[in-house]
Every structure is written in C-alpha cells, then in structure tokens.
Amino acid sequence: MTEWWKKSTVYQIYPRSFMDSNGDGIGDIQGIIQKLDYLSELGVDILWLSPVYDSPNDDNGYDIRDYYKIMNEFGTMTDFDELLNQVHARGMKLVMDLVVNHTSDEHAWFSDHPDFYIWRDQPTNWRSFFGGLAWDFHEERNQYYLHLFSKKQPDLNWENPELRNAVYQMMRWWLDKGVDGFRMDVINMISKDPQMKDAPNGDGSSQFMNGPNVHTYLKEMNKQVLSQYDIVTVGESPGTTPKEARDYTAAQNQELNMIFTFEHMDLDQASGEKWDLKPLDLIDLKENLEKWQHGLHDEGWNSLYWNNHDQPRIVSRFGNDQQWRVESAKMLATCLHFMQGTPYIYQGEELGMTNVKFGSIAAYKDIETLNMYKEKQQAGVSHDDIMKKIYTKGRDNARTPMQWSDEENGGFSTGTPWIQVNPNYTEINALKYRDPNSIFQYYKKLIALRKNMDIITYGDFTLLHREDEELFAYRRSWQDETLTVYCNFSSKSKRITRLEGKKIIGNYPRHTDEDEWVLKPYEAMVYYQQ
Incomplete structure (x- = not known):
C-alpha cells in the first residue's frame, strides 16, 4: 500500500459547530454535506470528523453510548452514508474519531459487560483530567471504577481479550462501510499498570500514559484490523517523547502511521498545569519542533498542527489577532506547512478565526x-x-460556530446556536474566501505546494538563527534542492541577508534586489533553489 497520507492535508470538522442545516442551533451531517464544495476548493485531502456517534454529550460526544449509531442531533446513518459517498465523489477521504479508552457510563457494556471496565475495592489518589478524583463509587457493585476524564466516561479494561475483540469488530464495521481511517483519542492511555499505586500529587500519568502493554495491543489491532485496509491512522498521545513516537509510528513496528504530540502545545504554561499561563518563548518552540523534526525524520512520521477542538485559536495564541491578524495567520501557516509531516487544519483556521471573550x-x-x-x-x-x-x-x-457569513449567527444557524458565535463574525467570515489575498487562498497555495514538491515530504530539516527570539527560520534539503523558510514572529521589522533562489510563497509582496532585506511584522517567505 502506498503511503498516500504523507502528501495529504487533513481538515478537522467539529460537527456541532460546523454548519446547522435544520435551524436547531446544532451543526449536523447535512450541514457538512452543504459545505463539501468549499472544502474541496481548499484542496484538503482528508476530512477528520470529531465524534458523531450516539452520546449523552457529557463531553461533547467523546462519551460514546453506541458506536454503531449516529447522534440524533447530527442526523441518521443514512445521512452519514450520503456524506461518505459525497466526500469520496469529490476525491477526498473521511476519517472517524475512534474513542476506545473509555465509553459513556450509559453504554450497554457498562451494565451488561462490567468486566469490560476497570474496578477496584480501594481507589488510588489519581486525579481526573477534568478535576476531582479519577475514581467513582458504584453502589450496585460496591466498588470504584476508573475514569481518567468525566465520571460519566469509565475507562475500558484492555486487559480483557473479549473487550479488545468487541472494539476490533466495531472498527471493521466502520472500515467495511468505507471510512478511510481513524484518529484515535488518547490511544496511548489504553494500557494501565496493573499495580495502580498512589502517585505524587495524584498524577498517575506514569502508570497509564504509554503503559506496559500499549504496543502489544496496537500491534494486535494492526494485525487484526488496520493492516487489512488502505487507511490512515493517527493516535492522540500526550506525554510521548520522540523515541516513543518512533515506536508507535515506525513502519516496521506495524502500529500507527503517526501520532499527535503535545509538547509544543505546553510551552506557554509555566508548570504542568495548562491554566498556569506564561508567554511563549520562541526559542523553546523552535528547539521543540526541531527535536521532533529530527527525531522522526528517518523512522516514523510527524503530524503537524497548531489548532484542534481542544486548543485555543493559534492566531490569538502565537500570533497577533488584532493589528496583524491576517499577516500572522499566514505566517503561522507557512511556518508549519513547510515542515516534514502531515498537516492538520482545524475548521476556521483557514479564515483566521480568533479566541472569544464571553x-x-x-x-x-x-x-x-x-x-x-x-x-x-x-x-x-x-x-x-x-x-x-x-x-x-x-x-x-475552538468550539464557537464556524463563521460562514456576516449574516446573523455568522450564517451557521437560523436558530439559537448551542454556544454563542464570536461577535467578530461580521468582520471574519468565509464570504471573503475567494479574495486572492485571503487567508483561505494562502492555505490553498500551501496545500498545493505540498502535493507538488517532494522536498516538503522528504527533505531534512536544519534550524537557522537558533538564538533569535523573534525569527523562526529553517532550511529543508533533499537531493539537489533546498527550501529556506523565514518567519517573523514579532510586530518589529527584522533585517536579514538577502535569500537566493525563487520566492515560491510569502504573505507580503517583495520587489527588491538589495543585499539586505527587512522582514516586515509577521512576514513569512519561502525561497526555493535547485
């Protein structure tokens, strides 16, 4: 099978907030179908759907009640089948979100197959990611069950072979239907250390992240399911080092195609807690991304992302969402899309959507x-x-409704949206996407360049200007070709030596033959030499 996903670009859809077709304030599958031509125009290859399965929605669909049923608010299985056909008709692929570290406590398994879950007479002191203890008492069983997330999301017991077989059967069912792969939610947490001991400050992550049998389970999953289909897989894997990432993604290990790492997303926090804020140090970001570019260059594969449904908007986070919103959105896109890996675009990123202040x-x-x-x-x-x-x-x-137009509710819904629309929808929306200078058109060019230039896929990575606190520059080299990427992460002008070769993309016009150039605020440019 070819590694087609190495030249692909993925677009993540958060269905609840993408497009509402029936005016109930909740995005749905028919709404996605209405916007497929827009996504096709962007040039993306793969659509990743956040969960659309039946769910009580304690954690917006990541608490699954029935893996074989579509959530009523999103539509029916007939709608899903139509979506799949329409995506394939446009030459795109569809990836499902696979959530098998936990289910909803309303899943039939929780009452009918309690041995599919993790029970203890005495809980540990582990804390849940959503606050409080990670154990809840179950009156009927007179025992505690583990929930690393909400107490309505009990963790599955992957030590049980019957549970694993039930999961594989469900995966085959979706793949036989024609879906093109899975994004696997917190997949590196499925194996827990059977000892389960108290942990310092209640942080049990060393006992459940990259646990003792995780590679055994993923190899089994690959052998029984994944290897039988021409698909793509990406595993969400917090707390994973480049070496561990190679174990998950090296082709000879036959586990996953790529993982999501989180290290670069933790650089603007002062401690282990995401809410402990500090400004980004660009040198930290450069060195972290360099480490991952080198770490997975020959073995394994990187996923490239700034945004997703769990992360704030990147233009507000590492860019400037006021005076330089358009420029910094294009600069951040340039910085990411010329690295080695598969890029992920989160809905609205291609419009420069921003954080919101309710x-x-x-x-x-x-x-x-x-x-x-x-x-x-x-x-x-x-x-x-x-x-x-x-x-x-x-x-x-990340979850405010997609801003399609300057009409009420940003054109997302004729009803009352499930969550308020960002008030800046009158200025920032998809109406302007055909404008040749729009952020959308810039992303479209980046996606096309990746398809057409092998150096982006295969080239090695050299960091330039390592100690510069405002400039992120690097070189990609492959065979007799080089790409040089310059990104100004500041609102100051930066003087640099003139680059040789042909400019292939940039977010400012440049017409100068001087020996030295001045990079404008948040300027990005890429030069190609052969």
Missing part, C-alpha cells in the same frame, strides 16, 4: 473549563483571574 462564565459549555472555574474559585482565585485563563486557554475558543 462576558459571563454562564456562556461557557466545556466541562473542563466549568470544572476548573469551580475549583479555582473554591481555592480563592478571583473571577477576573480565572476568566483571563479561560480567554487564553479554554477549549470553547
């Missing part, structure tokens, strides 16, 4: 955000300080 905590919907607010308040942190954290890092920044 006036009241009541407007927020995310369980992680609401639990954090309660915990911080009880600890004596002021409302204003907590809101500053939410404005910077909250997951709802």
